Amino acid sequence: MSQNILQNTKFSVLDLVPIPQGKQHIEAIENSLDLAQHAEKYGYNRFWVSEHHNMESIVSSATVVLLGYLAQGTSTIRIGSGGVMLPNHAPLIVAEQFGTLATLYPNRIDLGLGRAPGTDQLTAQALRRGKQESVQDFPNDIEELQQYFSIENQDSKVRAIPGEGLDIPIYLLGSSTFSAQLAAEKGLPYAFASHFAPAQLFNALNLYAEGFKASEENKTPYPMACVNVIAAETDEEAQRLATSLYQFAMGIITNTRRPLPPPIDSMDxxxxxxQEAMIKNMMYFTFIGSKNTIASELSKFVESTGVKEIIAVSHIYNHEARLKSYKILSDIFSETTA
Structure with a gap:
C-alpha cells in the first residue's frame, strides 16, 4: 500500500511522564523535557501531557505545572494537555491557568479536555470534594470555559485574567461516542484515545464527521487518534521493547500499577x-516494528480512519530507545512528505 497518505497527516506526541523502574520522579520529568526538545527538533506538531492522579507509574498529576516547564524548555513546538480532566477543576481556574500559559508562550498552547477522572473513584472524590457529576456538567463546563476566553466576557462580573480574549484552541478528547458527538455539536477538534480504548474508534469518528457543525474557529472536522508506537531498527528489537508496555498494561488490568519495567525476552x-488476549485487545492499535513495518501499518490505519493527525505514545523503558523510536516515526512522516 502506498504510504503517500501520510504526507498530509500531522504527527504529535502524548507523554504520560512514566517513571521507569529504578528511577526517581525528577528523572521522569527531565526525560519528558528532553523528549519534548527532541520532538521539536524532529518536526512533531505538538507535545501533549495527560492528567493522571494517584499512580506510582506516572508523574503527570500537576499537568499545568509540567506544561509550563516544557514550554519554557522548548521554543516552537505546541505544548498542551492531552488532557485536563475538566470535571476535576473549576472552569475559571482552567481558564486562568491556560490564559497564563498562553500569555507566557503565545500561539503555542493547546487545551485538550477530557471528562474522565484520570484516576480511581476514591481519588476522584478527593479531587472533586464529593461533587457528583451529571451528564450535562461537562458540556456546561466547556461553555463556561469558552465564555471566560471570549472577548465578550469583558463586561462580566467574573473574568479570567489573563485568559480573556486569547486564542487558546480547545480540543475534546474521548474514548466513547459521547465526546465525539459533543465535539461535533460544538465544532471542535476531536481526539480519540485508541491507544487504550479501541472499541468505539470507528463509530465515534463516524458520528463526529456526520454531526459536525462548523464553528468560528473550525470550519471542517479535525479528527485525531492516539496510538501506541514502538519503533526500532528491527521488528525483533521492537517486539522486545514492547514487553515493557505489556508489563505496564498488566498492572492496569490487575490494578497493581508499578513503575515502567525494563523489557524482557518473552512474556511467556x-x-x-x-491476560494476553485482554491486553492485546486493549492495545489493539499498537504499532510495533521497524520503520517499514510501522509505515505500512500506519498508512492502513490513516486510510481506514481518515484521521488528520496521529498522536503517538511510546512506553519504552530506556530513554535513548524511546528517543530513537520517535526519531524513526518522524522519519516516516518526513520521508513521505519529501
Missing amino acids: GVWSME
Missing part, C-alpha cells in the same frame, strides 16, 4: 492466555 509465563 508472565501473562496468562486470558
Whole structure:
C-alpha cells in the first residue's frame, strides 16, 4: 500500500511522564523535557501531557505545572494537555491557568479536555470534594470555559485574567461516542484515545464527521487518534521493547500499577492466555516494528480512519530507545512528505 497518505497527516506526541523502574520522579520529568526538545527538533506538531492522579507509574498529576516547564524548555513546538480532566477543576481556574500559559508562550498552547477522572473513584472524590457529576456538567463546563476566553466576557462580573480574549484552541478528547458527538455539536477538534480504548474508534469518528457543525474557529472536522508506537531498527528489537508496555498494561488490568519495567525476552509465563488476549485487545492499535513495518501499518490505519493527525505514545523503558523510536516515526512522516 502506498504510504503517500501520510504526507498530509500531522504527527504529535502524548507523554504520560512514566517513571521507569529504578528511577526517581525528577528523572521522569527531565526525560519528558528532553523528549519534548527532541520532538521539536524532529518536526512533531505538538507535545501533549495527560492528567493522571494517584499512580506510582506516572508523574503527570500537576499537568499545568509540567506544561509550563516544557514550554519554557522548548521554543516552537505546541505544548498542551492531552488532557485536563475538566470535571476535576473549576472552569475559571482552567481558564486562568491556560490564559497564563498562553500569555507566557503565545500561539503555542493547546487545551485538550477530557471528562474522565484520570484516576480511581476514591481519588476522584478527593479531587472533586464529593461533587457528583451529571451528564450535562461537562458540556456546561466547556461553555463556561469558552465564555471566560471570549472577548465578550469583558463586561462580566467574573473574568479570567489573563485568559480573556486569547486564542487558546480547545480540543475534546474521548474514548466513547459521547465526546465525539459533543465535539461535533460544538465544532471542535476531536481526539480519540485508541491507544487504550479501541472499541468505539470507528463509530465515534463516524458520528463526529456526520454531526459536525462548523464553528468560528473550525470550519471542517479535525479528527485525531492516539496510538501506541514502538519503533526500532528491527521488528525483533521492537517486539522486545514492547514487553515493557505489556508489563505496564498488566498492572492496569490487575490494578497493581508499578513503575515502567525494563523489557524482557518473552512474556511467556508472565501473562496468562486470558491476560494476553485482554491486553492485546486493549492495545489493539499498537504499532510495533521497524520503520517499514510501522509505515505500512500506519498508512492502513490513516486510510481506514481518515484521521488528520496521529498522536503517538511510546512506553519504552530506556530513554535513548524511546528517543530513537520517535526519531524513526518522524522519519516516516518526513520521508513521505519529501
